[in-house]
Amino acid sequence: MEILHIEDLSFRYPKAERNALSSVSFSVKRGEFIVVCGESGCGKTTLLRLLKSEISPAGDLSGSVKYLGEDSLEIGFVMQDPDSQIVTDTVWHELAFGLENLGLPCDVIRRRVGETACYFGIEELFRRKTDGLSGGQKQLLNLAAVTAMQPKVLILDEPTGQLDPIAASEFIATLSKLNRELGMTVILAEHRLDEVFPIADRVLVMEDGRAVLFDLPEKIGGELMKLGKDHPMLEALPSTVRICGSLGYEEKIPITVREGRDFIENHFGGKKAVLPEKEYIPGDSIAVELKNVFFRYERDLPDILRGTSAKIYAGEIFAILGGNGSGKTTMLNVIGGLLKPYRGKVLVAERPVGAYKGNSLYRQNLAILPQNPRALFVRDTVGADLAEVPEARGVKKSEREALVVSVAKRLKILHLLKKNPFDLSGGEQQKCALAKVLLSEPRIVLLDEPTKGIDASAKRGLSEILSELKSAGVTVIIVTHDTEFAAENADRCALFFDGELIAEDIPQRFFGGNTFYTTAANRIVREVCPNAVTVGQAVGSLANGDTK
Amino acid sequence: MKAFGSFHPAVLLTYFVAIIGIFMFASNPVMRVTALLGGILFCLLLQKKREIPGNLGFYIPLFLLVAVTNPLFSHAGVTPLFFLNGNPVTLEASVYGVFLAVTVIGVMMWCKCYSEIMTGDKFLYLFGSIVPKLSLTLSMAFRFLPLFVRRMKTVTTARRGLGLYSQRGFVDRIKGTGQVFLSVISWSLENAMETSMSMRARAYGKAKRTSFSLFRFTMRDGVMIFVTLLLFALTVTGMASGATDFFFYPRIGELSLSPLAVTAYSSFAILAFLPFVIEVRGALLWRYYISRI
Known part of the structure; x- marks a missing residue:
């Protein structure tokens, strides 16, 4: 039975040159789990907001959106930023907020809030302040607060964009549970498709404001390839789909790792392949060295860095992976001189960090890209913001402009210079922040979770920038959760665990040697080719040679 | 150990207004001393054990200081005890000094208890339900x-x-x-x-909002507020009739022991010791339950 019916929907923002949506038609059945995907700026958010009348944007609209339930209040909406959606200061009040708005009596609210907290497993947080929660907990609270109003349809606009993979999985699992156990209809916009493809009933692919595909998840890969061999959305698909899809089989394409393994077993069963290893030659000098470093935040707190030692050579891309809250960011900040260890030595360019006086550590030497790129913007336009860096370096006014333009050209953000940094998409913000970092002409760049909340094509853009930096001899240290990104880009990877860096190695050996902490591509093909860790390598290892 | 703190905020506010209100207006030594004792006992229970020595070190000197200061500067009264620099130090002023010290420390004790018990969320809730x-x-x-x-x-x-x-x-x-x-x-x-x-x-502005809170007004709160108001009324009646009036100057007056005055003293005493009794009862109950487990 239909619950949402969208017919020939077009929408244009006031003063915009072109339509944000053009003739989108689809319908959603009661209890379906729909995934909406597409590149940033393809109109996902606009579409989702038009589905709920309370928060529909203003503009020219034609066509129709029909909700076939009783009241549009039965549609719940969750946005991307965990922080900005929370209205009140305590968890219990946040859960009750929507119910208070409906004017329900206190006894009813008490009961609903109670059962919701139980269902979501957040009883322990019930009396806590919302500000003290982690990002994942906040987003779960947002979902719970919406669910407490007993919606029939849940719409979520990239809810996991700001979360780390573990919190994101947990969130998706909760969504899937709501869908399966309570029959809630879910419409979810997502970048990370690996986890949502297996639970989706249908996938809506959008491109330039049009709905180009609306089909079963297992058919999406094949259909996309029919639209074009190098369709930009192909990269965003789950690894399984990409590997199995590009091997050229017309049948049903597997979407989970398990199905992917079965698929490989069926087609390439007896095959064994070992890829040649990419040779790793350490640079001539050491860019960053940690010698037995200890750090803790407060006297009475446990050590975060516990005798950490590492040598990172000039000109390499070094990826630090590790669990949540393991101290990766802390380590990065210690290297960057933002935090001071209480024991051990940190050498940058073979000089102790402490020996750099004043700003000199950050002058054409070292720069940190923070986790939230937003934190770097303080002016009205991107251009003014970028000009700040040469200004601080004491570059003459006449030369600043040229410097900004040259970096902007390099990162392909010339068209963004006049824009307000807050109006940009996540990927664009990331690029502009990176431009700011590069303007200080660093020899060592530290990146904290650079792939958080950006889509596949923005990730590719980032990869290109990284390889360009590498060829310019810049050392890049990345802290990330993103195993795929590390496998594609890093020269060496290391696992940060229990206050130490362990298992430093080239990606092929690092991921190939891990069983749990590895890429989806490696999980799928490891029986056939244990050291293929990226989608490209996996396809390569399978494509060369005979099949059963 | 916060049996008293678990009452509904409205009950707590009523209680504190009653006790501190009477304390301020009743210039009667019996009532002030009972209030001080009640406050000290309650405070002792609310404090962390290791904070007690430090607090004693603060309040005892303060008490002595206030008590001594009054007779040194005020020479009212008709019974000189001795002369200091040619000025009489009178019995009345000395007694009044002690009385003042009792008042100051007493108010501080009750305010301390108030801030321990009436936490921000309770206060907010009370004002929130008005607006x-x-x-x-x-x-x-x-x-x-x-x-x-x-x-x-x-x-x-x-x-x-x-x-x-x-x-x-x-x-x-x-x-x-x-x-x-x-x-x-x-x-x-x-x-x-x-x-x-x-x-x-989330439907903000769609309907008339209700205001949800975690506090609930139960039978126990009803009984407590009734008892508080009753004791308050009895005490105030005594005060209003003038039975509890007391004078220090020019000569220390006599303490009235009329039935009305005694009623006022005893109701106020019950009021002042009520939190202490409730806390102790709570603690004992807790111990009793544990021992049965």
Whole structure:
């Protein structure tokens, strides 16, 4: 039975040159789990907001959106930023907020809030302040607060964009549970498709404001390839789909790792392949060295860095992976001189960090890209913001402009210079922040979770920038959760665990040697080719040679 | 051990208004001393054990100081005890000094208990139920402030990591901080748009809001508020009739022991020791339950 019916929907923002949506038609059945995907700026958010009348944007609209339930209040909406959606200061009040708005009596609210907290497993947080929660907990609270109003349809606009993979999985699992156990209809916009493809009933692919595909998840890969061999959305698909899809089989394409393994077993069963290893030659000098470093935040707190030692050579891309809250960011900040260890030595360019006086550590030497790129913007336009860096370096006014333009050209953000940094998409913000970092002409760049909340094509853009930096001899240290990104880009990877860096190695050996902490591509093909860790390598290892 | 604190905020506020109100207006030594004792005992139970010695070290000297100061500066009264620098130190002024000290320490004790028991959320709840909009506004403000501070920190750290801070002195530093502040403000405004969207999406403004809270008014609260008001009324009757009036100057007066006065003393005593008794009962009950387990 239909619950949402969208017919020939077009929408244009006031003063915009072109339509944000053009003739989108689809319908959603009661209890379906729909995934909406597409590149940033393809109109996902606009579409989702038009589905709920309370928060529909203003503009020219034609066509129709029909909700076939009783009241549009039965549609719940969750946005991307965990922080900005929370209205009140305590968890219990946040859960009750929507119910208070409906004017329900206190006894009813008490009961609903109670059962919701139980269902979501957040009883322990019930009396806590919302500000003290982690990002994942906040987003779960947002979902719970919406669910407490007993919606029939849940719409979520990239809810996991700001979360780390573990919190994101947990969130998706909760969504899937709501869908399966309570029959809630879910419409979810997502970048990370690996986890949502297996639970989706249908996938809506959008491109330039049009709905180009609306089909079963297992058919999406094949259909996309029919639209074009190098369709930009192909990269965003789950690894399984990409590997199995590009091997050229017309049948049903597997979407989970398990199905992917079965698929490989069926087609390439007896095959064994070992890829040649990419040779790793350490640079001539050491860019960053940690010698037995200890750090803790407060006297009475446990050590975060516990005798950490590492040598990172000039000109390499070094990826630090590790669990949540393991101290990766802390380590990065210690290297960057933002935090001071209480024991051990940190050498940058073979000089102790402490020996750099004043700003000199950050002058054409070292720069940190923070986790939230937003934190770097303080002016009205991107251009003014970028000009700040040469200004601080004491570059003459006449030369600043040229410097900004040259970096902007390099990162392909010339068209963004006049824009307000807050109006940009996540990927664009990331690029502009990176431009700011590069303007200080660093020899060592530290990146904290650079792939958080950006889509596949923005990730590719980032990869290109990284390889360009590498060829310019810049050392890049990345802290990330993103195993795929590390496998594609890093020269060496290391696992940060229990206050130490362990298992430093080239990606092929690092991921190939891990069983749990590895890429989806490696999980799928490891029986056939244990050291293929990226989608490209996996396809390569399978494509060369005979099949059963 | 907060049996008393678990009463409904309205009950607690009534209680504290009653006890502190009477304490301020009844200038009767018996009542002040009982109130002081009640306050001290209650306070002892609320305190952490290791804080007690430190507090004694503060309150005892303060008590002595106030008690001694009055006779040194006030020479009213008709019974000189001895002369100091040619000025009489009178019995009346000395007694009144002790009385003042009792008052000061007593008020401090009760205020301390008040702040331990009437935490911010209870206070907010009470005022919130009078003005529902206010409670939501305050709740949103308390949500916003830490977020703002956290963002200031994020931006400052991010700028440090790029070396975008000044080392050229005070004016530059102020300018830099101002810049950060403005940017966090615009970040917050941006944020406010999303917050308002999140509010609208959750039916804000669709119907007349109710105000939910975790506090519940139960039978126990009803009984407690009744007892408090009854004791308050009995005491106030005694005070209003003048039975509890007491004079220190020019000569220390006589303590009235009329039935009305005795009723007032005893009701006030019960009122003053009520929290202590409730706390002790709570503790004993707890121990009894544990011993049965």
